[in-house]
Amino acid sequence: MSVLVVGLSHRTAPVALLERVSVSGDALVKLLHDVQQDDHVAEAMVVSSCNRVEIYAEVDRFHAAVTGVSQLLSTHSGVPMEQLASHLYVHYEDRAVEHLFSVGSGLDSMVVGEGQILGQVRSALRLAQEEGTVGSTLNELVQQSLRVGKRSHTETGIDRAGASLVGVGLTLAERALGPIQGKRALVVGAGSMSALTAATLQRTGVTDIVVINRTHDRAVRLAQTVGGRAAEFGDLTAELAEADLVISCTGATDVVITPDMLTPRAMFLLDLALPHDVDPAVRRLPGVTLINLESMQDGAIVAATDDGGLAEAVTAVRGIVADEVSAYLSAERAARVTPTVVALRSKAAQVVEAELGRLVSRVPEIDGRVRDEVTQTVRRVVDKLLHEPTVRVKQLAESPAGDHYAEALRELFNLDPKVPDAVRRVETVDTKPSKREAGL
Incomplete structure (x- = not known):
C-alpha cells in the first residue's frame, strides 16, 4: 500500500474552478466515503478549504487509483474531466509525504506561513476518523504532518513573515483607508473564519465591530466575544451604509453583497468566501475597493506579506520539512x-x-x-x-x-x-x- 494525493489549489486552478470543486458538509462526507469505497483505496481523507481541494488516499495501484479518485472528484463537482484534468496535481509515495508536510508547514499556502491550514488539516483528519475512512497509515502520516507544521511555526518566523488571509486583508485595508482603528467594521458571517476575523480586528484595535449572520443567535454570540454588536440579517443594506470595512465569509452559494446595496464612497470589502460573497461588479463604484481570493491569487498577496524576513523563514522551514520527510520515510521503510x-x-x-x-x-x-x-x-x-x-x-x-x-x-x-x-x-x-x- 502507498499514499496518493490528487488535488488542485490556488497554484494550479483559478478561483472560479476552485469554487466549483470545493465541498463541505454532507457533500464532503459523501465524497469521503465514495473515495474510500473505490476498489483500489483502503483509506481516505479530504482537505477542502478556500484555496485547495485535496484527496489523500492509501492505495494499492497507482494508475487505477489516480483514475478512480480523479473521476470521483469530477463527478462530485460536476466539472467534466477534460476541464478538470489540466488543473490536477498528483503526488505519490515520497512526494506525497513531502507535499503534506509542506502543506502543514504553510509553504504551499496562498499566504506563505499562514497557520490556519494546520486547523484545516486537523479538521479533515478528525472527520475521516469519525467517518471511519482512515486507518493507521493516514492517521500516523497526518499526525506527523501536524507535528512538523507546529515545529515549523515554533522554530522559525514563518508565521510572522506570512500572516493569515485575514491579517493580509487588513494590511491591504489600511493601504486603502489609512489606520483602521476608529473605523466601523462589519463582519458578515459567524463561522470559524468570521470568528478569526473578529478576533483579529479586536487585537488590531478596532472597537466598533458589527456582526451579521442569517442565524442571529450565532451573530450575537460572536459579537459578545469581541465586545461588538449583532445585527439582523435583514438590516444588511443599512449596516453596509455605515461600515468603512466589510469582511464577508458566509457559506452562501450565491452572492450576498451586490452593487445596488452600496453607495459610492471610501469603503473596503474583503471577501474571503468560496464561492464569492461579494459581486465583483462593486469595483465599478467610485471609492469602493474589493479584495477577494482571486485578487490575492493574482499577486496582491505577495506585496502585502514580503517584509524581508519571508525568504529566510521559508528557507528554514524547507530545511525542517526535508529533515522530517527523510526521518519519516526511513522509519516507514524500516517498519x-x-x-x-x-x-x-x-x-x-x-x-x-x-x-x-x-x-x-x-x-x-x-x-x-x-x-x-x-x-x-x-x-x-x-x-x-x-x-x-x-x-x-x-x-x-x-x-x-x-x-x-x-x-x-x-x-x-x-x-x-x-x-x-x-x-x-x-x-x-x-x-x-x-x-x-x-x-x-
Missing part, C-alpha cells in the same frame, strides 16, 4: 521490513523445534539436563547466525531501495509471503477498521 524479519525468525524457530524433536525421538534416553543444554545451545547458535543479517536488513531498509533487501531475504530463505502479511494485519487490527467494520 516495512519488520514482518519479513519476524517471518525469518519464526521459520528458524520452527526448524529448531523440529530438529530438537527429531533428536529426542532418536535418542529418547538422553538426560533431561543435557537435553535442555542442547536446546539452549542450538537456539543461541541460530540467534547469533540471524542477528547480523536481520540488523543489517533493517538498516538497509531505511534507504530508498530498502524494499529490495526484504524481498531478497524472503527469496533467499524461501519465506512464505503470507507470513509477513499476517504480521502486518496483527499490527494494525486495532487501528485500521475494515470497510465492513466502518459500516460502509
